[in-house]
Amino acid sequence: MGCHAASWLCAPMPTATTTTGSSKFYKSTTIFCCINSPADSTHPSPSVSTGSSSRRWYNPLKKRPLDQPPEIVRHWIDSNHPFPSQETFTVVSYNILGDRNAFKHRDLYSNVPFSYMKWDHRRRVICNEIIGRNPDIVCLQEVDKYFDLVSIMEKEGYAGSYKRRTGDTVDGCAMFWKAEKFRLLEGECIEFKQYGLRDNVAQLSLFEMCEDESRKLLVGNIHVLYNPSRGDVKLGQIRFLSSRAHILSEKWGNVPVVLAGDFNSTPQSAMYQFLSSSELNIMLYDRRELSGQRNCHPAQVFDVEREISSSFILMDRFLKGCWTDEEVKVATGNADCHVVVHPLKLKSSYATVKSSTRTRGFNGEPLATSYHSKFLGTVDYLWYSDGVVPTRVLDTLPVDILRGLGGLPCREVGSDHLALISEFAFAQGTEEGNNMTSMVT
Structure with a gap:
């Protein structure tokens, strides 16, 4: 049946009346139906019945329900190993996305509603999440x-x-601890610029437990340079922070x-290999x-595109990165040494406590652990x-x-990173090691 045979279906129909004085005015609404064209009448669409009693109607003025964002639920995963002691503590690592960076790089958050980018919203969500995890x-x-956060945390x-970064940047690293559980014995702030390592900074804090002075702990906090080329x-x-941590420990x-x-x-990455194995041959x-x-890139992770082209990647296809003597010195600390080492034997808490694929x-x-329009991965x-x-x-x-969210921040996550939270227990023998403090001159 063509539209010429059912023109009455497309005619305006009175749907409501409004009275003004003695006159009545009708509002008209056009109703449409799905109809096969004459050319397709012999091959009806499988999704539309040709029987008059089961014809399906469609009103374009009726709004479809909006897709609901996926629910944000994070679960605790317990270790398979028994607790070595009853004395535990919980540590959070969280890149909270600086307010200045959030608006300086607005192109990274094109899929994020503007209201979710405002600092007032993000501060509330970030602090609620941190405090809620205790x-x-x-x-x-x-x-x-920092002062917005410290007023809440105190x-x-x-x-x-x-510790604020050096140079023109205004963000930095912050560390908070429960005053009733830990006492700060010594702190050290590292300005990497003093050692020719750019404007990034790091913190080292030596704590002892208030209820057991034999339990001591050194915590480091760092935001490594972003630039992938350096x-x-x-x-x-990382080498310098690890060395300072080892000395303080x-x-x-x-x-x-x-x-x-x-x-x-x-x-x-090779950087991860360096952290986990303590050495790396940079050559x-x-x-x-x-x-x-x-x-x-999200398109690579989601397999939307097999390869993302950019000026940097295209350049790398033709240029092989060579190490200059100065770059070798920056990486290893010695222009004549091609193997960079650090003195700590480190393991990752998330890699140790297994979860699902x-x-x-x-x-x-x-x-x-991080997601915006140009990156989806763990850092x-x-x-x-x-x-x-x-x-x-x-x-x-x-x-x-994460894909369903379209990017971070969102209503329930205040940053473009996810907070990492691990509970630790002191291993057996730690107390004896800490008691060696009296031997330190």
Whole structure:
């Protein structure tokens, strides 16, 4: 049946009346139906019945229900190993996305509603999440509103410290700890610029437990340089932080170490290998590919496109990264040494506490801790040394849930990163090691 045979179906129909004085006015609404054209009358669409009694109607003026965003649910994953002691503590590592960076790089958040980008909203969501998890130590990166945070955290019983980056940037690293549980014995702030390693900074804090002075802990907090092309600087920053942490740990009797932060390196990268194995022969790698960041465009992860072309990637196809003497010195500390080392024996808490393949990659690390329009992958970690062991971790989100969100921040996540949270227990023998403090001169 063509439209000429059913023109009455498309005619305006009175749907409501409005009275003004003695006159009545009718509002008209056009109703449409799905009709096969004459050319298709012999081959009706399988989705539309040709029987008059079952013809399906469609009103374009009726709104379809909006797709609901996926629910954000994160679960605690317990370790399979028994707790070595009853004394536990919880550490958070969280890049909270600096307010200035959020609007300076607005193109990264084109899929995020503007209201979710405002600092007032993000501050409330970030603080509610942190306080709701009730951690003992909180390590934050990309903090440019420290006094907004400290006023809230102090009311919850936390003490804090802050180190702003050098140069023109206004963000930095912040650390908070429960004053009733930990006492700060010594703190050190590292300005990497003093060592020719750019404007990034790091923090080291030596704590003892208030109820058991024999239990001591060194916590580091770092935001490694972002620039994917400067693998030499990234290695130099991690090498220097690890060296300082080792010295401070030995000073206080070989206390256990936890390093938190945004390391701007993926689990498949040479940088990750350096952190987990303590050494790396830099001559086996292109310094511009050390971090693995260039292989994490969302289209690559979602397999929408097999390859993402950019000026940087196209250039790398034709240019092989060579190491200059200066770059070797920045990475290893010695222009004549091609193997960079660090003195700590580190393991990742998330790689140690296993979870399902929905949230974890082949080496046990989360599939993604950060998501915006140009990146989907893992760059955040909680590393630990001998003397403590992870007892549980707060699992991250499956990639399909992140894809449904379209990007971070969102209503329930205040940053373009996910907070990493691990609970640790002191290992047996830690107390004896800490008692060596009296031998330190």
